Amino acid sequence: MQKIAPCLWFDDQAEEAATFYVSIFKHSKLGQVTYYGDAGATVSGRPKGSVMTVAFEIDGQELLALNGGPIFKFTEAISLMVKCDTQQEIDHMWEALSEGGEKGQCGWLKDKFGLSWQIIVPQWDEMLRDKDAKKSERVMKAIHDMTKPDIETIKAAYDSP
Numbered sequence: 001m002q003k004i005a006p007c008l009w010f011d012d013q014a015e016e017a018a019t020f021y022v023s024i025f026k027h028s029k030l031g032q033v034t035y036y037g038d039a040g041a042t043v044s045g046r047p048k049g050s051v052m053t054v055a056f057e058i059d060g061q062e063l064l065a066l067n068g069g070p071i072f073k074f075t076e077a078i079s080l081m082v083k084c085d086t087q088q089e090i091d092h093m094w095e096a097l098s099e100g101g102e103k104g105q106c107g108w109l110k111d112k113f114g115l116s117w118q119i120i121v122p123q124w125d126e127m128l129r130d131k132d133a134k135k136s137e138r139v140m141k142a143i144h145d146m147t148k149p150d151i152e153t154i155k156a157a158y159d160s161p
Helices: 012-026 039-046 087-098 123-128 133-144 151-159
Strands: 007-010 028-035 051-058 061-069 079-083 108-110 118-119
Touching: 007 039, 012 051, 012 061, 012 087, 028 123, 061 123, 087 108, 087 133, 087 151, 123 133, 123 151
Parallel strands: 007 061, 079 118
Antiparallel strands: 028 051, 051 061, 108 118
């Protein structure tokens, strides 16, 4: 078990969301589902016997989805980063996670539940920290000018004279 795992607060879509995420990522699985009993239903206002939490794992990352009611909503203040090694993987993640949601700039998107995701390429960090400031500036501009990440465009910006 991981020492730290995100808990994602949903109104009443925890099970739907966990199933959706598990369907997108390889090496993923649903875990234990807990249900509201008398005490939890009284405190939360959720119906007794309804889904309270769904544990799930995506690519080795443990998460918990909670049906906590409409009190809190997701914001861009937190996002989940997906590091993609190939353009094919970027394309898959971009389309699958944004289905029913919103596509944003610089590899950011919101899924149909309102959760923010960043689709990135691990090499970007290295490129953005390059000692040659002109290279890192070209990469930053290229990233800012796109929505869905394009590896070849980023590499071309990095390698251009």
